[in-house]
Amino acid sequence: MTTPSLEQIALLLGIAGFGCFAWPIMMRLSGKGQAEPLGSGKSLRSPLWWTGFLLTIAAIFLQRIASQEGG
Known part of the structure; x- marks a missing residue:
C-alpha cells in the first residue's frame, strides 16, 4: 500500500470542497x-x-506546496 502524494490529497480535498458547494445547488435544481x-x-x-x-x-x-517540492 502506497502513501498518497500531496497532489492526490489536494485533488481529493478540491473535489470534496466542490461537492460542498454544488450539493445545495443540485438539491434545489432537482426540487428536493x-x-x-x-x-x-x-x-x-x-x-x-x-x-x-x-x-x-x-x-x-x-x-x-506540492508544486514547489516537485520543482
Whole structure:
C-alpha cells in the first residue's frame, strides 16, 4: 500500500470542497431543496458552505506546496 502524494490529497480535498458547494445547488435544481429568500445571505452562513470554502483553500495550499517540492 502506497502513501498518497500531496497532489492526490489536494485533488481529493478540491473535489470534496466542490461537492460542498454544488450539493445545495443540485438539491434545489432537482426540487428536493428549497431556495432561501433573495438577499437573506443564509447560504453564506451555512456550515456546508464554510466547509467547502475551507476544503478548497486547503486543496490550493497543498497543491502549491506540492508544486514547489516537485520543482
